[in-house]
Every structure is written in structure tokens, then in C-alpha cells.
Amino acid sequence: TNSITEETATVGGNVIGGTDSGASAGDAADTLGADTTTVTAVSSNNASGNSASTVDGNLVIEGQYGTLTIASDGSYSYALDNTNPAVQGLDGDENATEVFTYTLTDSDNDVSSTTLTLTIQGQEDDAPTVTVEDSDADVSGADNSVTEASGETVTGSFTVGGSAGLASVTIAGVELVGADFTTPVTIPNDAGQGSLIITGFDADSGTFSYSYTET
Numbered sequence: 558t559n560s561i562t563e564e565t566a567t568v569g570g571n572v573i574g575g576t577d578s579g580a581s582a583g584d585a586a587d588t589l590g591a592d593t594t595t596v597t598a599v600s601s602n603n604a605s606g607n608s609a610s611t612v613d614g615n616l617v618i619e620g621q622y623g624t625l626t627i628a629s630d631g632s633y634s635y636a637l638d639n640t641n642p643a644v645q646g647l648d649g650d651e652n653a654t655e656v657f658t659y660t661l662t663d664s665d666n667d668v669s670s671t672t673l674t675l676t677i678q679g680q681e682d683d684a685p686t687v688t689v690e691d692s693d694a695d696v697s698g699a700d701n702s703v704t705e706a707s708g709e710t711v712t713g714s715f716t717v718g719g720s721a722g723l724a725s726v727t728i729a730g731v732e733l734v735g736a737d738f739t740t741p742v743t744i745p746n747d748a749g750q751g752s753l754i755i756t757g758f759d760a761d762s763g764t765f766s767y768s769y770t771e772t
Contacts (some may be wrong), residue, residue, distance in 0.1 A: 561623075561637050561677040572596065572659060572673055573631030594663045597628040602656035603674070620655045621678055627659060671767055710770040712756075719721045726765075733758065733765065745765025 561568045573594055594618070599609050610617050615628045622644055626754040635655075638644060645727060648652060655675040662668050673723035717726050726733045729744050744753040749772070758767040 559635070559673070560678060561635065562678045562680060564605055565637060567634050567636045568675070569632070570636040571631045572627070572633060573661070594661050596627055596631055597629070597662040598660035599625065599627055600658050601625075602658055618657065620657065622653060622655050625657050625673075629760065633673070637677060643645045644677060649678040649679055649681040653677040653679075665722050710767070712768045714764050716762060718765045728755075
């Protein structure tokens with residue numbers, strides 16, 4: 558067994574030697590006869606349809622919450638997928654479990670199978686933040702402004718971020734983050750108080766650019 562906390566990149570250990578780098582302790586070594594024992598196969602109990610591939614001599618398999626890489630000598634690393642909504646959805650008092658079944662074979666071709674269990678511990682994410690950049694030289698403060706009924710257009714940007722990344726950003730019922738999101742996007746204004754257009758989005762920084770025209 559081993560454990561990893563949400564937002565942590567990887568944990569590791571050795572299933573034959575019974576060591577790990579996570580929070581759990583007291584794991585026993587796996588033994589099979591008196592001969593040299595190696596890991597010869599691995600499968601995911603959570604994502605049963607996924608099969609292992611061989612990369613640089615190691616077995617690599619994707620689970621439900623992350624990817625396990627395990628060598629023939631039993632050493633392994635587990636990389637948690639922190640972009641997975643199921644991982645980000647864990648609260649501080651919630652856990653998820655990832656289980657892999659691996660096969661041991663010794664030099665006499667004796668075979669035994671057992672499991673590696675990883676516990677993903679949730680954590681409370683910080684509330685998202687919004688930063689608005691002021692590009693209106695005639696206005697002091699945190700945001701842009703225009704004169705009523707002037708027909709003026711102002712442009713600017715705002716940045717949305719959070720410790721867990723962005724799942725969605727919605728303005729006036731329009732979702733601005735998602736696989737199908739492209740710019741430009743006009744934000745509806747039933748009050749007739751001007752036209753707001755989202756003109757661009759930088760996914761790496763979470764920055765939206767916009768233009769607003771007073772009518």
C-alpha cells in the first residue's frame with residue numbers, strides 16, 4: 558500500500574522490497590520461493606480495459622486517477638493526474654483508491670499475483686482569483702470605464718486562476734472554458750447597456766482579453 562495527496566506529483570516504492578515514499582508504512586516484502594523474483598505483469602483494477610505497455614524496459618499502465626510505472630525489480634512510481642476532475646473534486650476529508658494487480662515470477666517459473674493499493678488523499682483547494690488589468694489611462698482604479706451613451710470602446714484583460722486550475726469560467730450564462738470554447742464570443746446583455754466581446758484566451762496563464770462598447 559501507498560498514499561499520495563492531491564496536487565502531489567508522484568510517489569514511489571518497491572513492491573518486492575516492501576518500501577514506499579508515501580505516507581503509509583509497515584508494508585511487507587513480497588517473496589516467492591528462494592529464487593530471484595521479478596515483476597512480469599501488471600493490470601489496473603480501476604480501469605480494467607487498460608493494458609500495460611513496455612517503455613524503457615518498464616511496465617507502464619494508466620489507471621483511473623494516474624499512471625503506474627513498474628520495473629522488473631519491483632521498483633515503481635505512480636504519477637497522479639491532477640488534471641483529472643475526479644481528483645480535483647476530492648475534498649479535504651475525502652479519499653479515492655487506485656488498485657493495481659501485479660504478477661511475480663521466480664527463476665523456477667513459479668507465479669503469484671497480489672495487489673498494490675494507492676490511496677489518493679483529497680485536499681481543500683484555494684478559491685479562484687480574478688485579476689483585472691486597467692488599460693484606461695483616464696481612469697484610476699481596478700477596472701475600465703466608459704462614458705454613458707458615448708459609443709466609446711475600451712479593451713483590456715482579466716486573469717482567472719486557482720490552485721487546482723480552471724474547471725470552468727462562466728459570464729452571463731456563457732461558459733468560457735472547455736473543449737469547444739473559441740473566441741471571439743459575445744456576452745449577451747439583456748439590459749442593453751453595451752456590447753462585451755471576449756476576444757482572446759491564453760490557457761497557460763488563464764488570461765482573457767475583451768472589448769466593451771457603450772451604446
